[in-house]
Amino acid sequence: MYGWHLRILRVNLTTHKVTTEDVDPKIARDYLGGRGWAIHYLYKEMDPMTDPLSPENKLIFATGPLTATPAPTGNRYMVVTKSPLTGALAHSNSGGEFPTWMKRTGFDMFIFEGKSPEPVYLFVNEDQVEVRSAAHVWGKDVHETTDILKAETSADARVACIGPAGENLALMAAIMNDKHRAAARSGVGAVMGSKNLKAVVAMGNKNPPLHDPEGMRALSVDTSKNVGADVKKGSNMRIYGTSYVPQVTNTLGILPTRNFLQGTFEHVNNIDGDALKNQYLIRHTPCYRCPLSCGRLTEVPDGKYKGKGEGPEYETISSLGTGCGVSDLAALLKANYLCNEYGMDTITTGMTIAAAMEMYEKGYIPESVIGQPLKFGDHDAMIEMIKLMAYMEGFGKDLAMGSYRLAEKYGHPEIAVTTRKQEFPGYDPRGSQGMGLLYATSNKGASHMEGDVAYEEVFGVPVKENPLTTEGKPELVKHFEDSFALMDSSGLCVFVAIRYAFNKDRMILPERLAEMMNLSTGAGYTPEEALKAAERVYNLERMFLLKAGSTEDTLPHRMLHEPLPDGPAKGKVVELDKMLPEFYKVRGWDEKGWPTKEKLMELGLPM
């Protein structure tokens, strides 16, 4: 076998014992890699009812068969574990450089078990694997930690680490790599913190051997040319990253504004991609081997929001920005930089503050509890709340539990806009019905990265679907979920892989993605087999979710009972009951949403 190393590194943090294992080639093929391999191991080895912050939870870093290959954007890794935010599955994806460096250690996957008695970090340089003290970096932020660990190991190493938020077990803590990139969602950083694991430092020269290096090179050159042609045409992604998206979602009336009380933001021009480009953009910062280059280094050169870092992406603008009613771009950048330095998911951070703002304005949480006023649009208060959350100080202790627990604690659960206790990303599903079905059924709670049907409903990729209708959405959601499981398992970035998730007739049939996987691995997937493997992954994740007790596929009160008051989707709620039963049928699940015996047998999954 090629493409995969077929080797796993297992680290027992309780004993600091490190072992290596081979992967069965049949398992490798059946579960693709990355996200797929990780759920196979998690499901096999761990009781889904495990307490997420206990030593019994496992934390898995997983690369795919296209990670560290010449495939453009073949540079992603997944963090898979049981989420302390949702109590369901977490699988969070990141790029940068760390994923390639991790795979060059000669291992596809790291599995962390137990809990270290004191803070440690893992250093891996091929077969030199050491669990080292992290006492000197515990308490330090992501930037400081990264600099110190690179200085004491090697400039050629790459670092994934947690900041204060992860150490303090804030439920929106991310795992940051290469300083600015985040495996952000579902509190994976808190799981790392609960294990006293501060960082993972990786390096090596073991590129995976390829089944057909020449074919891979040729296809990669062709793909890069294809992407390069878009870039030449003035690709939005190259110029703006995703910061152009607020104008799109505002036009459609689905831009989360003031905790989803509205779908349009009157100050959108202050915080959109053009404002960012004209005022604070320094240069593009691509992930390793990416021809698209959506990352951007920005700087607020002076004033009280002075700072420098990467971002913001759309999801940060729609949470810390419009979600909180914030229209001051410099303050928004500062909030983004702080989240990266403290190691926090900007979506859950922003939308939790947004929920607190609504509760403050409605008088549900008094100023005496918060310690200060907290109105929508108060960007200084927002920045202060971020600090309190990261360090679990004062009202920050409530905020650090996420909006679901916050709203419940103060007696108004209807304020939280979450599914499976995870905050919504930047698409109001009342004006994007397919996204509503996706959020309700996602294995990881509300997430656009679980099967982003906004590609069709919002962005017209590969074809434009009417976002306000429900017809055909169950099939669409299933296909997108499966194709995202394939992309996440492959090691490619969705931004490029999405182009190859469709065949020439724009049907969801990943011909080119399967071809890339074959050139790497020699596994000989047909496009249908690759998609079937992805469906296997999705269903196994579903089984984990259900056995973890997260059995209800629903949406929060606001989405089902409070019509949008403004914009093109005015008057709409999510018509979930029109889509959910059909979705279960399309998936081969029973009327309660459990995969049927027939479906499990068809996919070769355990009963």
Place this chain on the structure above:
Amino acid sequence: MMIRVKLIANYREALPPEAKHGVVELDVPDGTTVYEAISRFDIPLNDESVIVLNGLTVDMNTPLVEGDMVTAFSAIAGG
């Protein structure tokens, strides 16, 4: 009648200099369709573009009425 056209992100290069925040006002004859209005700008008129009327997905032959806003942007991976 007066209508507005909004172009987003890289499509803004196709706008005249008087456009503000990507929006330009146009005086068009009665009966002008979405397609005819957007055809005045140098952007791809195929599935490379997403074109909406007042934020809604409509037939490109829909006739416009006073005050309508036609918005277009490049169809590409999102956020």
